[in-house]
Structure formats: structure tokens, C-alpha cells
Amino acid sequence: MAEAAIELIGIDKSFGAVRANRDINLDIERGTIRGIVGENGAGKSTLMSILYGFYQADSGDIRVNGMPAVIRAPNDAIALGIGMVHQHFMLVENFTVLENVILGAETEALLKTSIARARSELERLEREYGLEVDPDAIIEELPVGLQQRVEILKALYRGAEILILDEPTGVLTPPEADHLFRILRQLKEQGKTIVLITHKLREIMAITDTVSVMRQGTIVATRETAKTTVEELAELMVGRRVLLRVDKGAANPGAVKLSLRNLTIRDSRGVTMVDDVSFDVRGGEIVGIAGVAGNGQSELIEAIAGIRPAVSGTVMLDGRPIHVTSICDPGELRDRGLAHVPEDRHHVGLVLAFEQSENCILGYHDQKQYLKGPFLDGDAIIADARTKSRLYDIRPSNPRLRTANFSGGNQQKIVLAREMEQDPGVLVVGQPTRGVDVGAIEFIHRRLIDMRDRGKAVLLISVELDEIRSLSDRILVMFGGRVVGERGPDASEGELGLLMAGVEPRDAAA
């Protein structure tokens, strides 16, 4: 077989207490396409950042083309022929394509010759790989697919023999993705080595030669793509974790509390994030939305909670509409009985610099019980925080402690206590147990079930498939901004995994 272009030997990397990579050993053969799959947070991007010199490994060795390599900065990686296409493009948006391509790779102090050389080189690359792009176009005026092509051109222009692509199709439409794959195949035929990081199994099956699966910072398996199946990969990716089964009775759905019709949301750049989504949530049921991060779930719940405007569609709360097409007042929604546990508790759900008691009233700070005229009723607020600490077992029980000093699990309990104790009719929850310790997870799950059993409507989004499966009474799967399927709570992990990866189960056999 061909020799290895890259060998990683015993790579370890920690960020504070988090071990992002542990004892990674990986050989990538020259002239092949290697897929690296894994869930969010499995450590894929960290590993590739180490290879590109953005971070240094705590321990371990890297060999490139059989030679020991020291990669301390992107410069070193570039010199070794490693190029990277980042998930978030590293482009200067108001520069032309040419300017972006030569940035950092200019040969002389004057640009003229560099630009001329780049222009002819781009023409050559265009001929050889079909990488067409107008060299004088301004980046921000190009569609996302072409911007990505510029990133690839940047790497090739620097003589990259090894090309790392981090979630390259996340921002692409299917035709754009297909075009990208054609380009990657061509690059492979020219002898380039390609590393493709993704969580989309369909892509792995379509383009890679071999695939490595990462889970919780380690590589759990490496397979020849031709000899594996989507099902096997999905299982390896998710792992046979002990399912935290929550004891719960059958759901007893009542009247429709929350109703979405044809909701469409675009981000600030005009990219459609949520595409014509309709569904209902009834009282007494938990509806879970499964999906890989970035498929529109976040935007969906933000629009429902009134902090992100939608383009079109309607949302009804208890049969009355919410003004979703403009940013409406989240305070008004709270008054109408809609509570929201946001995904990002550090920047949205909490003010970390506040005392715990102050966070216990965030969003409800205009309620009478916390006020004496224009003044905050300090005693009432402290008493309220104490009650919540007791009910939700928030530790330490110290309402005056800065929120930043609580553990992740206790911070999340502060948010949950605040939102649930208002006794809302509808609860929208995002990532309720992200970064939360096991003990707290069970507690939080129990509380969500209680809400359901008291006849409340709960809409849950989570990237933890386990969580969705163990809590939900109905599961909607989102992919590419659309709801691509609805399943019962007994749907198998594999089936949901395929839907989340954008594969219809019946296609999988093909």
C-alpha cells in the first residue's frame, strides 16, 4: 500500500478540565480520501486544528510523509503542504478572490507580480480541477459555495498536498455539495490526500475511501468505506451508551397549545435556516426535535421565543397568534405563559456576572412580586432564590454568590427553576443538559416529565439523541431546515440517525 501522508501518534489535548483529544493514533494514506465522523464535541475539529498548527497538542507526535514534524503555527503546516478549509471561512470579505488567495503567500513586497502569478495559477487550477471562480469578484458578493471554492484555491495555491476540510457541506446546497465532491475526487486523482470532517454519513459513504469514527475524544474505529454500512457507522458514532431511561407513564395529550404553520426563517445573510416548518404541540406531551446542530433547530426555538424574527409563517400560542415576523417582546410571551430555556445559558439564559438571585428573575424582573414601585424588592428576590435553590437542589445554596461560580449543572438548574416555577403553559427547552453532570441530568429530566404530566406542552431540542428518545412522546427530525420525519418514542437510534444525516431509511440500503 501507499505510504502514510500523515501519522498521528498518541495525541492528547485538554482545554482546562475538558479532554478534547485523548491518545489519538491515526494513519492517513497518501492519495486517499479519509472521512472522520463523530458527533458534535467528539473532538474532530480540535484534532484537525492541532494538525494545522492552530493549537499545540499536550503530548504526542505528528509525522508528515514519514518525517517527524513540528507544527507550532499555521505557517509550519503550510510549509509541510497541509492546507485547511475551515468551517467558518477565513476570508477577508471585502477583498477580491485574488487578494484572498495571495494573502500570506505573496512572494515580493509589491503585489503586481504576485497577482499576475496567482492569476495564471488560478487559471491552471481552474482547468485542472474545474475550480471556476472569477478572480476579481469580491468575496461578500459570491454565494457561499464559491466562497468555499476560494478557500480550496487558497490551499492549493500554497501547494497543499494534504487538504483538510472541516464540515465543508454544512453551508452548501445539495448541488453545491455534489460539485464539491467532484472536485475532491479530481484532487485525489492528482495524488492529493484529503481529510473530510463531517457528521453526515451520506457524504462519508459517497466519497471517502476509509473512515475513522471519533467519540468522546478518541478514535473508536477505522473502516474501509466499501466494507461498512451507514448503520454500523451510526452506531459507532453514537455508541452503545447506557440509555438514561426515565420512568414515565403514557402521555395524555390534550388541546393544542403551540401551533406552527409554514414558518420560514433566514439568517442575517439571507440563508434559509428554517424552511416551511409546521407542527403542533399539545398540552401533556413532550415533542422532541432531533437533528445535528446547525439544521435550523436553534433558529426555530429562538423565533418561537420572540428573540429572532421569522420571514413568514405563523405561530399560535393557545390559539392566539404571536408576532413572529418582527422581533416581538419576549416579556409579553412570558406573560402569555410561554417559558424559554435557551440553548446558550452562558450568554443568553444567564448573566454570569450576576448574583444567583438576580438571575432568578431575569425576564420576570417586571413582575409585581419582585418590585416595590420602581425598586427591586431585595428581600422578596432573595427569598425567591432560596425557595428555588431548595426546590431544585441548587448548590451551593447561596443567593448572593456570583452565577459564574456555580457548576454547569447548577447554572442550568437556576435557569430551569426560573422558567418552570412561573408555571408556564408552554415550555420551550434547548439543550437542557448540555455540559451538565449525570446527577443533574436525571433531575432535569424528571422535572421535564413532571411538566408534561401536569398538562403542559413541552418542546425540546437537543443534539443528544438519547435525551430526545428518552423524553419525547413524539420525535420530529430536522435536516437542512426542514422537518424530514416524525417518529414515535420507540424509533430506533439507527433510524433516527439516518434521518438526522439526511438519508431516508429506504435509501440506506442502496
Place this chain on the structure above:
Amino acid sequence: MSNPYARLPGWADYGLIPLVNLLVAFMVAGLVVLLVGENPLRAAVILVDGAFGSGPGIAYTLYYATNFIFTGLAVAVAFHAGLFNIGGEGQAYIGGLGVGIVCLAFDHVLPWYLTFPGAIAAAAGAGALWALIPAYLQARRGSHIVITTIMFNFIAASAMVYLLVDVLKPPGSMAPQTRQFAEGAQLPKLTWMLEAFGLSLRSAPLNMAFVLALVLAAAVWVLIWRTRLGYEIRTFGFSPKAARYAGISETRITVVTMMISGALAGMMALNPVMGDQHNVSLDFVSGAGFVGIAVALMGRSHPAGIVPAAILFGVLYQGGAELAFEMPAISRDMIVIIQGLVILFAGALENMFRPAVQALLAGAGPRAAAVVAAKGGDA
């Protein structure tokens, strides 16, 4: 996560670090004194003696401090909403216009205690209005408030020169200032306060505005930490995203906070205009708006820090005058240097000594180290 520096225990964060920064600022200032051939230690003694050595000295110190309490509070209130109001100078100047108009209208009719409330309202209103436009432009049109408030300082200066030279100057007078106010617009001096300590005030201009400044310092504390509005201001200042989540309007908070800030800056005019010179003259603000930045930075935007920081600058201004008298090589502009150094070290370079202090604390003992680890380790 955006803050690359780990957190320190509160006493170090609010006590030790500002102290270290201040010390370094004064040491560098000492070098300047050395450079002009004087003895920095002797300069320090003269400075402190000039500020505290006599009744009038103390009174002058507090008179200057009064200005800086107003402007320091103004900058601090805006800081709490994450806004940098660099326009205190202009807001105070325009505030003086408000004071002047009320005084000129009522000084012959009303006693001071009736003119004063009207003048307070006019000063606050004028200052608030001058801050309103930059605030609105920031909230609705995205114009950077730092730049617009700087521009408004210059516009205020030009407007006031025009008004004083062409409109408010009494006919026949040469000086570009209003006429002297009658007794109905002169604030009483705080003679009783110093006499209580057995000191005499003599001609020093310490007046009722000092009491107002202290009251406002308390009021700002209540506003920021004890009212619903203050809660909203702080939420917005710490995290605009959390504010939006909580249903707090960005526009409303930006505009209201800046108007409060402008009002506080505007009220600074009461002290020199009604309390000392009894007219509105050119340049009566003379940099107090900018000193407010240093005071707010040093006082960590908390009234309990701002009042002592303002008094410290009062000491510098009063002691500096004394110093200029005793050491001909040093003029009062020495204060401007110190002010700049304090802003540099307590503001822009506030994190410079942090790693060193952290290492020191971590090495000091297992307990301190544990505190640092526990607080810094939580991502």
C-alpha cells in the same frame, strides 16, 4: 470565554489590582518629577499638605472633588450599560447653559433655595438632551457613540462660545461671560461643615453642590443596584443577548442610560456656575468631563469607589496648585499627566499586572490557590 484572564478573588480584583495600577501610575509620574529636576517625595508631601493642611485647602479639595463626583458618576452609569460616554465635557458645558438661563431669569426674584431646584432641573435636562442625540444615533443608526460624543464636545464648545460672545454677554462688557448673578442664584458655602471640625473656609468655594453630589452618588447606587431600571441597565451592559432574551429594549436602555449620564454630567455645572464664579463663562468645565473617565475607571464604576477617586483627584487639583506655587518647575499641568497615567494604568493596561498578581496569589498558599482555581476553572 471572551475574557482571556482568569478571575481573581474579589478583594484582589477590586482592591489590590487598582491599588497596584495606581501605584505604578504615581511612580511613573514621580519619574516625570525627577526629570524636571525636583524631588518626587518632597512634591508628594507638598501636594498632600496643600490639599489637607488647612481649612481652605480641604475646602478647595472637596470643591474640585464635587465636579469629579458628578462627571465620574456620569461616565460610570454609561459604563454599566456597556456605553462609553466620552462627551461629559460637552454635556457639562451645555448643562451650564441650562443653569445660566434659570439663574439669569430668577436670581432677582427667588431665594437661592427656590432657584436651586430649577437650576438642577435645567442642568440635568440640558445635559440629558445633549446626550440624547448621540444615544439615539447609536441605538437606531449604529453610529459609534464614542465618536459622536467627541464630536458633540466640540460642537458644544463652539455653541457656547457663540452664545457667550454674541448672545449672553451683557452689552458693553468685554469678557465673554454672562452678568454676575444676584444673591438669589448663589449657592451658600458649607462654612458650617468645616467649622464643625474647627476649620475655617475663608474664600474657598465649597458649596451646597457638594451635598448634592453626595446625594446623587447614593442615588446612583440605588438606581444601578436597587431599581428595575438599574437591573435592566446592568443586564444590557453585561450581555446584550441576555437583555434581548429578557425582553429589555436595546434602544430604550441606550437612550435612557445616556440621558441619565448626560444629566449627571450636566449637573456638574451647578458647582462652578452657582457655587463659585456666579456667572457662566468660557471654558468653566476645564476638563472635568474627562477627569470623570479617570475617576470612573479608578472607582470601578461604583459610587463607593467614585467618591474617594474624585477626592483623590480633588487632592491632585488643589495640592497641584500648591505644588506649582512651591516648585516653580512644576505647574498644575502635572495633574493632567497623572490623570493620563491613571487612565492608562487603571484603564487600558488594567490587565497588565493581573498574571503577576495571580501567580503571586497562587504561590501564596494552598487556600488562595484553591480560590483562584475554583473561580478561574469554571469555563
Place this chain on the structure above:
Amino acid sequence: MELFGIAINVLDSTIRLSVPLLLASLAGLYSERAGVFDIGLEGKMLAGAFAGAAAGAVTGSAWAGMATAVLISVGFALVHGFASITHRGNQIVSGVAINFIAAGSTIILGQAWFQQGGRTPSLGEAARFGAITLPGADLLRGVPLLGPVYSELVSGHSLLVYIAFLAVPFTWWVLFRTRFGLRLRAVGENPAAVDTAGISVAWLRYRAVICTGVLAGLAGTYLSMAQNAGFVKDMTAGKGFIALAALIFAKWKPVPAMFACLLFGFLDALSIRLQGTPLPLIGRVPVQLMQALPYILTVILLAGFIGKAIPPRAGGVPYVKER
């Protein structure tokens, strides 16, 4: 014909008054284009003016004065860089600090060294940048129209005036035709792109800040060693901020910056010329309105009523490598 004479006169003083603005504005351009906001132009200019005049007075050499001015101004620029690049401090706060330190120290040191109330001694001819008569200026003087324009408007300025106006195309060339310029613009827009391209963000920004120091030093030199014959306290009198306004007005581009500075210089020249004289139709325009006009125009621009001033995207934000 008398009107023509007045026009030449006003335009001539326009040029003289816009030169310090132009140099300072271009100074700010380098720093701000690299993503480091600089409201300390005023301070650097002032420190440069003092250092130049002081060195000029002591050595009797204009060149020594200029070198000292540049050196001191660069020193202040490096302090700003140290605070805002290395220590990721607040760039506004750092700029304010530099303005104060410069304002205070020029007076204190001036008084201590020269004992003339903060002034430096009057500079002799050798220690100043005097007027340069361009070739043919005397010859052409008699030619109608072209003569006065060439001999009075174009010729007869100090070296620094020509440097200032040549710095405009030069800056444009550096920014858009050199590797350094490309990287400088890139780091002000997206430092992460520069970092991943293997270029040091900090070193690039430091170089930009040094350019700022050099030009701000020249602006100061012009004030105390060409326009005047010595340093007077607070002689910048807000010019650093007008320069900043001009930079914003020009949307951070060199050639428009020149026009903005000429406009603001013209307003200044006009207000001096018109002092008290009523204008036809409008009547008497208060001098102060003319003086405030640059600031008012800038606010209107910032409000988005005449185009939109979009600053460099990474401006004012310290670069922290993403985790």
C-alpha cells in the same frame, strides 16, 4: 481681480491649514485600517510638535527636530500598541490616556527646560522648515491667472506641505499595491484570516501603529517648525480630532481623506477670512458655526444621512484566538 486675489489667498491658507489635518488623518488611517482605533492622534501630534520644537531649539537643526518629533510620537504610538495589542486593553481608554499624558508633559517639560510658560524658544531660520520656491515660480509670477496660482498656491510652501500631499498617493500605493498594505487591510477586516494564513497579527498591527506614529510626528513637526516658529502649549487645539473626523468622513480612504482635510481646512480658512464680514444672501455667519461644521458634518455622516461610514470590521476589537 480683487476677488481672484482673495480666492488665491483663501486657498493658500486652506492648504496651510489642511496640512496638519492631512498628516494626522493619514496617520490614523494606518492604525485604524489595521483594526486599532486611535483617538490619541491629538496627543501624538502635540508631543511631536513639542519634541520637534525643543530639539530644534537646542540643536538648531530642523532635521534633528523632525527626527525627535517622529521618535517621540512613535514612542507614544507604541504605548498605545502595547496597551491595545499586547494587553488587549480598551483602545478608546488608551487613546484618551495618551492625549492627557501628552498635554500635561509637553507643558511641564517645556516649562522645566525653557522657562517660557510652556513655550519653546523661538526657532531661527535654520531650525525651521522654510518656504521652498519651486523652479520657475518667480518667472511665472507675472503671467495672468496661471502665474499667481503657480507661484503662490503651488510654490512657496514648506517641505512638509509637499510631503503631506505626496503622502496621499504614497499611502494609496502602500495600501493597495504592496504586500504590507494587503496584509494591513486584511488584519483590520478579519485578523483570523491573517492568523490562519500564517502571519503574525500582533507584529502586523505594531507596524501599522508605528506608521501612525511617524505621520503624527510629522504633523506635529509641521505645526511647531513650519507653520509656527516654536511650540505653544495646546497648539494642536483639537486638530487631532478634526483629523479623525476627516478620516471617518473619507471612509478610511487616502484620497478622499485629502479632500476631507482640504474641505475642513477651507472651512477654517474661510472663517478666519470672514470674521465679522457679512456674506451676501446669508448675512453674517457666526465663526463658531464654521468651526463646528467639520464635527457637525461628521455626525451627519455617521448617522447615515450622507452615505454610510463603515469602519474596518475588526476595528476596536482586540484579537483573541478562538478556542
